[in-house]
Amino acid sequence: MPSDMNTIFAAFQDHINVEQDLREEIRQVNKDIDQKTREIQTTLQIIHHEGGLLKISECCAQSRKLFLDVKSGFSKLSSIVPENEYYRFHDHWRFGMQRLAFLGALTVYLETGQMAMIEEVAQLLGVTTRREEGFHIDLEDYLMGLLQLASELARFAVNSVTNGDYKRPLHVSQFVAELNSGFRLLNLKNDGLRKRFDALKYDVKKIEEVVYDLSIRGLKPEEKPEQSSST
Amino acid sequence: MSHRDGHHGRGRRGGGHRPWRPQVGERGKQVIEGLDENSPVIQSFRKFAADLDAKHDRYERLVKLSRDTTIESKRIIFLLHSIDKESKREGVLTEAQNRIAHLNSTIFKEIAKELKGQDQYQYLRAFSAGIQEYIEAVTFLFYLRDGKLPHWNELQQNLIYEEESIHLVPVEFFLGVGDLTGELMRCCIQSLGTGSTKSCYEACSFVRDIYIGFMGVSNTGNREFIRKLSVLRQSLSKMEMACYTLAVRGNEMPKHMLADVFSSSERHEEGADEGFCID
Numbered sequence: 001m002p003s004d005m006n007t008i009f010a011a012f013q014d015h016i017n018v019e020q021d022l023r024e025e026i027r028q029v030n031k032d033i034d035q036k037t038r039e040i041q042t043t044l045q046i047i048h049h050e051g052g053l054l055k056i057s058e059c060c061a062q063s064r065k066l067f068l069d070v071k072s073g074f075s076k077l078s079s080i081v082p083e084n085e086y087y088r089f090h091d092h093w094r095f096g097m098q099r100l101a102f103l104g105a106l107t108v109y110l111e112t113g114q115m116a117m118i119e120e121v122a123q124l125l126g127v128t129t130r131r132e133e134g135f136h137i138d139l140e141d142y143l144m145g146l147l148q149l150a151s152e153l154a155r156f157a158v159n160s161v162t163n164g165d166y167k168r169p170l171h172v173s174q175f176v177a178e179l180n181s182g183f184r185l186l187n188l189k190n191d192g193l194r195k196r197f198d199a200l201k202y203d204v205k206k207i208e209e210v211v212y213d214l215s216i217r218g219l220k221p222e223e224k225p226e227q228s229s230s231t
Numbered sequence: 232m233s234h235r236d237g238h239h240g241r242g243r244r245g246g247g248h249r250p251w252r253p254q255v256g257e258r259g260k261q262v263i264e265g266l267d268e269n270s271p272v273i274q275s276f277r278k279f280a281a282d283l284d285a286k287h288d289r290y291e292r293l294v295k296l297s298r299d300t301t302i303e304s305k306r307i308i309f310l311l312h313s314i315d316k317e318s319k320r321e322g323v324l325t326e327a328q329n330r331i332a333h334l335n336s337t338i339f340k341e342i343a344k345e346l347k348g349q350d351q352y353q354y355l356r357a358f359s360a361g362i363q364e365y366i367e368a369v370t371f372l373f374y375l376r377d378g379k380l381p382h383w384n385e386l387q388q389n390l391i392y393e394e395e396s397i398h399l400v401p402v403e404f405f406l407g408v409g410d411l412t413g414e415l416m417r418c419c420i421q422s423l424g425t426g427s428t429k430s431c432y433e434a435c436s437f438v439r440d441i442y443i444g445f446m447g448v449s450n451t452g453n454r455e456f457i458r459k460l461s462v463l464r465q466s467l468s469k470m471e472m473a474c475y476t477l478a479v480r481g482n483e484m485p486k487h488m489l490a491d492v493f494s495s496s497e498r499h500e501e502g503a504d505e506g507f508c509i510d
Binding site: 002004005006007008009011012013015016017084085086087088090115117118131132139140143178179181182183185186187188189 | 267270271272273275276277279280282283284287348349350351352353355379380382383401405440441444445447448449
């Protein structure tokens with residue numbers, strides 16, 4: 001093989017080696033983040049348990065504590081990933097970040113009854129909201145997180161009734177309906193986000209059925225659902 | 232009828248009007264009808280919509296530019312194939328060179344402008360096909376002119392503009408080189424026809440060197456890469472058969488008949504290839 005051809009392929013091999021080392025480093029950090037993600041997830045599952053409704057503030061505090069570890073994980077990642085190459089490695093953390101966006105939004109919802117803005121989620125994860133400002137959360141990943149939140153809340157509505165809280169489903173219903181109308185303002189391409197959004201209607205339906213069951217049996221509380229948000 | 236169709240077509244592009252809506256129940260309807268513009272949720276979704284649209288629009292513009300690049304690059308490659316006589320060579324090479332320079336200063340400049348201040352990797356898929364075809368054309372020109380493969384940095388230099396630039400991703404470069412071998416095979420078979428045995432052998436050994444280079448590189452995990460390598464292997468074996476034919480039967484018959492002999496044996500090979508490439 002002529003020497004110039006040799007040089008070119010050797011240079012390519014060097015390039016591949018550098019990239020693979022970087023990916024390996026990212027994978028290591030990702031492992032820690034994934035571990036914490038699972039811990040947060042299990043912590044928050046308490047809300048579906050009998051008597052879990054009383055422990056909500058406790059488990060939100062616990063989740064926030066775990067988010068601090070996630071934060072340090074992302075700060076490590078942001079130091080590894082070269083500037084302007086976020087999307088070169090995006091696949092490594094994309095799904096993890098979606099899950100974390102969901103868990104962050106769930107924590108905020110349980111605390112305040114409000115939708116977590118992208119800024120709040122970014123703050124929990126210790127990342128920015130805009131690419132120009134550094135390591136950020138991709139808008140679509142955040143939106144995916146919100147869609148996962150809707151599914152979780154549908155489950156939450158069902159289980160709250162089982163656990164004797166008839167007010168909560170009304171609030172969840174209003175919250176998810178607003179989320180739904182928000183999503184309908186977006187022009188989605190035929191991509192993953194669109195597919196996930198298509199599933200939102202089943203969550204809406206499930207929650208509405210719960211509300212319906214409560215109202216025909218006269219179990220619907222008199223107060224306006226907004227007041228139930230303080231728990 | 233035609234009016235309705237026209238409207239529908241526009242709607243599908245998804246401007247403001249959306250033909251598809253999810254089924255929502257009574258409660259959902261109430262909320263949607265009484266869309267509260269002051270609600271922070273709705274306000275932030277309006278902003279998200281603008282951000283997403285901006286991203287999708289940029290992506291689509293890049294896809295369009297990429298398609299234009301592909302078309303022009305294919306034409307340049309076709310032009311380069313038209314070198315069959317030494318006398319035409321200089322003229323064709325100069326024209327190809329000018330057209331590539333023109334491509335650099337027009338379409339690629341547009342692409343660079345779109346990518347300015349962006350993360351190029353976010354949009355890589357939008358213009359990947361175009362850039363590979365372009366690399367194929369440029370490396371083909373380099374081969375015909377200098378008989379060697381350029382380093383990707385040489386190509387990179389042409390894609391740097393005053394304020395913006397396109398970063399040439401090495402993997403894309405080598406995918407383009409993979410395509411180049413297909414052109415070289417065509418070139419090699421064609422030279423059989425014109426009786427230029429020297430260029431036939433040259434092309435074959437050049438592709439063999441590329442093949443060796445590809446084999447030496449560790450697996451990148453890129454699926455496209457693996458596919459290109461198997462096509463490369465097929466092209467190479469066709470070229471090696473052509474050289475073999477030339478060596479064995481080159482003295483037996485007039486040169487212009489060799490191409491016919493080869494193309495019939497190639498057809499025969501084609502069947503066999505199918506069996507090999509399954510693995």
